[in-house]
Amino acid sequence: MLGGLGGYLIYIALLMIIPLWAQSNVKNTYKKYSKVATSSGMTGAEVARKILNDNGIYNVEVRETKGMLSDHYHPKKKTVNLSTDNFHGRSMASSAIAAHEVGHAIQDAEEYAFLRFRSALAPIAATGSNMAIFLIIAGMIFSQGLFLLGIIFFSAAVLFQLVTLPVEFDASNRAMAQMVSTGVIRNNEERPTKKVLNAAALTYVAAALVAVAELVRFIMLYALSNE
Template sequence: MGFLIYFIIIMAVPLLIQLYLKNTYKKYSNVGTSSGITGAEAARRVLDENGLYNVKVEPVRGRLTDHYDPRSKVVRLSQDNYYGNSIAAISVATHEVGHAVQDKMDYTPLRIRHALVPVANWGSNLSFFFILAGMLMQASGMFLLGIIFFAVSVLFQVVTLPVEYNASARAHDFMVSSGMIRNNEESGARKVLNAAALTYVAATIIAIMELLRFILMFVGMNNNEE
């Protein structure tokens, strides 16, 4: 019964938050701003204000596929946000610019996250192999190795939180200080940014829960061996 409740939690929470994000994004995608600028224009303005003239702004296919590429120095915005002039469009655009500004300022959590990317990718892929093999073979050493790999991917999730929240805080300040949003528009922008941040919070909580579950399984395995 306990495992069933746990399974429902780890499945339901991310789905509910994703639904909340999509609904919030959809709502404010239909709400324009008094400034009337597009996401692309908002991104370009904030980049220039921060001396990031070398960083390009490009459209990319897909929905909510927006991201900042630190290697190519490009802010890529989904077409709805690149061409759109809604609260959602400029909120997402300035959030991604927030990452570009972090990159310029050598923001420590961002540097740590970048360093963890290859290790976290390997850790995520290998962890379940070693955990499953350890369970089937009753090999606690292999199981522990899987936990260590998984812990690295959890650390990546944890480090991601301050990176995303800082980018959202910068985005809010950019929009307000430059006059992109005014008065009641500020509330909508906050909701969009907070909804996006919640997805990272949910992913981190679920990852930590899974890590704790694996640790408890490892302890139980060792107790059985004794």
């Protein structure tokens, strides 16, 4: 019993440590390269606008948004939203993040399949994530049917996390290619730019790993409860 409890506590600790490590890594990397200016001297907003224009995308607006690292692309509103530091910043970090968000805009313009799938899955995943735990807890107490329904709902949230991975990695690959081809960065700036993009990508990998691990745990609990 002690060994089982000890293993479970280690498992829970890992579920907490992995995301915290990924978040710490991206913050430290961002902090480091937000102090390093690019040779082009362009702000994040200018980088985003240039890449959009060079790709013939004129219906997407570049906006400033509040919050730290709150940068995102809104496919319905057709806006690239950059946090204040990245909107006005002239650093490698600002340029990399701006280019990454524009990568999503390019995906949208090209009707990238995984982005379309993720957008369609988003409301289902949000509902599933919110309801799953309550259904699973209720299922443990009252009904195996509720437990199974909770697992199905949670599976939608896990699928969303998994589909997010190719979307984010593709956006980063597009960002690197665009920054080089448009002259935003030079050859000697590619390596630090990749570090910023890779650090951000790790947060999505961590989230996916945690989600899959939780799903496996729920499935095992369901199987054990039926023995």
